[in-house]
Amino acid sequence: MHEHAIKVEDLTKSFNGLAAVDHISFTVRSGELFGLLGPNGAGKTTTINMLSTLLKSTSGYGEVAGHDISKSKDDIRRSIGVVFQEPALDIKLTGKENLEFHAMMYGLKKKERKERVEEVLKLVELTEKKDVLVENFSGGMKRRLEIARGLIHKPEVLFLDEPTLGLDAQTRHHIWDYIKKLNKEGGVTIILTTHYMEEADFLCDRIAIMDRGKFVAMDIPARLKDILGGDVVSMEIEGKADALIDRINSLEWVKNMTRHNETLSLTMEKGERRIPQLINVARENGVNVTCVHLRKPSLEDVFLHFTGRTIREEEASKTERNRATIRARMRRRMGRR
Amino acid sequence: MMINTTAIYVLWLREMKRFLRAKSRVVGALAMPLFFLAFLGLGFRKLAIPGISGEVDYIRFLVPGIIGMSILFSSTFGGLSVLWDREFGFLKEIMVAPVSRVSIVFGRIAGGATTTLIQAILILGISHIMGFKISSVSSVLLALVFMTLISITFLGLGLIFASKMRDMQGFSIVMNFVIFPLFFLSGALYPLENFPPWLRYVSKVDPLTYGVDGLRASLIGVSSFSLLTNFALLLVFSSVMIVLGAYFFEKSESV
Numbered sequence: 001m002h003e004h005a006i007k008v009e010d011l012t013k014s015f016n017g018l019a020a021v022d023h024i025s026f027t028v029r030s031g032e033l034f035g036l037l038g039p040n041g042a043g044k045t046t047t048i049n050m051l052s053t054l055l056k057s058t059s060g061y062g063e064v065a066g067h068d069i070s071k072s073k074d075d076i077r078r079s080i081g082v083v084f085q086e087p088a089l090d091i092k093l094t095g096k097e098n099l100e101f102h103a104m105m106y107g108l109k110k111k112e113r114k115e116r117v118e119e120v121l122k123l124v125e126l127t128e129k130k131d132v133l134v135e136n137f138s139g140g141m142k143r144r145l146e147i148a149r150g151l152i153h154k155p156e157v158l159f160l161d162e163p164t165l166g167l168d169a170q171t172r173h174h175i176w177d178y179i180k181k182l183n184k185e186g187g188v189t190i191i192l193t194t195h196y197m198e199e200a201d202f203l204c205d206r207i208a209i210m211d212r213g214k215f216v217a218m219d220i221p222a223r224l225k226d227i228l229g230g231d232v233v234s235m236e237i238e239g240k241a242d243a244l245i246d247r248i249n250s251l252e253w254v255k256n257m258t259r260h261n262e263t264l265s266l267t268m269e270k271g272e273r274r275i276p277q278l279i280n281v282a283r284e285n286g287v288n289v290t291c292v293h294l295r296k297p298s299l300e301d302v303f304l305h306f307t308g309r310t311i312r313e314e315e316a317s318k319t320e321r322n323r324a325t326i327r328a329r330m331r332r333r334m335g336r337r
Numbered sequence: 338m339m340i341n342t343t344a345i346y347v348l349w350l351r352e353m354k355r356f357l358r359a360k361s362r363v364v365g366a367l368a369m370p371l372f373f374l375a376f377l378g379l380g381f382r383k384l385a386i387p388g389i390s391g392e393v394d395y396i397r398f399l400v401p402g403i404i405g406m407s408i409l410f411s412s413t414f415g416g417l418s419v420l421w422d423r424e425f426g427f428l429k430e431i432m433v434a435p436v437s438r439v440s441i442v443f444g445r446i447a448g449g450a451t452t453t454l455i456q457a458i459l460i461l462g463i464s465h466i467m468g469f470k471i472s473s474v475s476s477v478l479l480a481l482v483f484m485t486l487i488s489i490t491f492l493g494l495g496l497i498f499a500s501k502m503r504d505m506q507g508f509s510i511v512m513n514f515v516i517f518p519l520f521f522l523s524g525a526l527y528p529l530e531n532f533p534p535w536l537r538y539v540s541k542v543d544p545l546t547y548g549v550d551g552l553r554a555s556l557i558g559v560s561s562f563s564l565l566t567n568f569a570l571l572l573v574f575s576s577v578m579i580v581l582g583a584y585f586f587e588k589s590e591s592v
Contacts, residue, residue: 052433053433054429054432054433054590055590056590074435074437075435077433077434077435078435080433082429082433084426084429084430086426087425087426088425088426088427088428088429088430089426089427089430090351090355090425090427090430091425092354092355092358092359093351093354093355097354101347101350101351102430102434104343104344104346104347105343105344105347105431105434105435105436106434106435107341107343107435149430
């Protein structure tokens with residue numbers, strides 16, 4: 001066992017001159033459950049791909065299980081398990097055949113192979129479905145099979161790229177339990193990427209928040225939330241807010257305020273006790289409060305704090321951009337005719 | 338360069354399982370060559386084609402050509418099937434495994450060549466039932482050698498294209514500008530002696546020319562080049578293609 005499962009210094013990957021991952025540095029202790037949190041396109045998958053030897057880095061240094069990512073690819077491949085974001089199963093094979101394929105590729109001998117395949121099937125509760133073609137599996141079953149597969153060869157480090165993407169809440173919680181169990185009981189170092197706040201919060205010992213190829217923050221979840229200094233009270237307001245904002249700024253127990261369209265987000269201790277007071281202040285300044293929401297700080301707020309945007313907004317604007325490009329393309333095509 | 342026999346075996350096994358489960362794929366792969374054989378054979382039956390000696394009728398001339406064609410198509414597609422694995426994500430599973438890239442290429446070639454040979458043998462068998470006379474067991478064994486070499490050559494070619502392409506979009510380009518010209522230039526359907534001289538030169542760089550000619554030499558005992566020439570040149574072509582295929586596959590990025 002190495003003290004550090006992963007060590008990364010100034011790791012960078014550019015595609016056509018654009019940095020998808022931009023000089024990131026971090027270390028992950030052996031046995032840690034480390035999360036990369038960020039919106040789609042933040043560079044999480046690219047980071048995983050570099051660490052799992054699928055992509056060459058443009059510059060910088062990376063070490064996985066004590067091996068240099070640019071030199072000892074086969075050593076790394078032997079010591080890691082990877083569960084990719086998109087399914088990477090052969091759907092024309094059965095569940096068991098997929099596992100056996102993997103076990104053979106990793107050089108397990110016949111007896112050990114049989115044992116391990118049975119073991120991991122049991123772990124993810126797919127023993128009964130083992131002879132079904134994977135094309136007939138549900139999304140959740142495929143995910144579980146992939147996690148099982150990643151474990152057959154007892155990797156030191158397990159990479160999970162968006163392990164619960166597109167799964168229903170129940171399956172998601174199921175998979176979270178597996179991940180926790182693997183990490184706590186099996187002692188596997190786990191690096192997972194996600195854009196679900198609650199997933200990172202629930203699972204990870206430590207989180208790096210990633211945005212546009214860079215780390216904007218890295219710490220244990222509780223401390224990240226502490227940065228915000230307490231509860232968040234969001235108020236939807238109607239009317240001219242300028243006077244109200246001045247007034248709130250003068251309140252010493254409000255630690256932070258951000259305005260987002262018609263919503264004011266205020267940070268304070270013991271938010272539930274301050275709400276009546278806030279509504280009064282608003283009324284005094286001629287502003288109508290239409291909705292109040294109290295939240296214990298979440299990582300969503302942390303992300304907002306560091307980037308000035310919410311993760312959901314980040315994704316929405318991307319969809320918008322895509323739609324705009326498609327519309328522009330359509331117009332050009334129509335124009336030509 | 339490390340060769341991992343288990344990895345080659347397991348990739349081959351995967352291909353076999355997939356092949357045996359996809360009955361429609363087998364039927365589909367056999368249909369086109371058999372239609373070619375039936376309709377061209379019947380349609381040109383009465384024509385005296387210059388370059389084919391009197392005692393060989395057209396159908397006899399055609400069978401080795403059609404076998405060559407089926408190997409050309411199914412092998413090139415076999416090499417290109419890396420793209421399907423990329424599309425379905427399975428390529429990543431193969432690429433993060435701790436086995437040398439050369440073993441992966443060999444595994445693919447072993448799997449692709451086996452399925453191709455099964456199809457070629459089926460076509461030969463069906464032709465035999467339809468009246469194509471096979472002179473001896475040794476002629477079939479000799480034909481098998483040529484089938485294998487043709488298959489390896491075009492599996493390598495398919496791999497080169499697969500390494501250079503991101504998805505299946507370039508497929509029809511490869512089909513129309515590579516596979517069909519190779520097929521028509523090879524003399525699978527007619528004697529190359531009928532080509533104008535400049536085109537005959539072009540056909541001499543087509544590996545399939547020697548493949549089809551070698552098949553004719555072994556199956557019907559009629560050929561333009563000697564058996565040894567065909568064998569030697571095809572051996573060179575297949576070796577070069579394997580090396581190039583492995584080189585480009587190694588270079589290509591899997592995500």
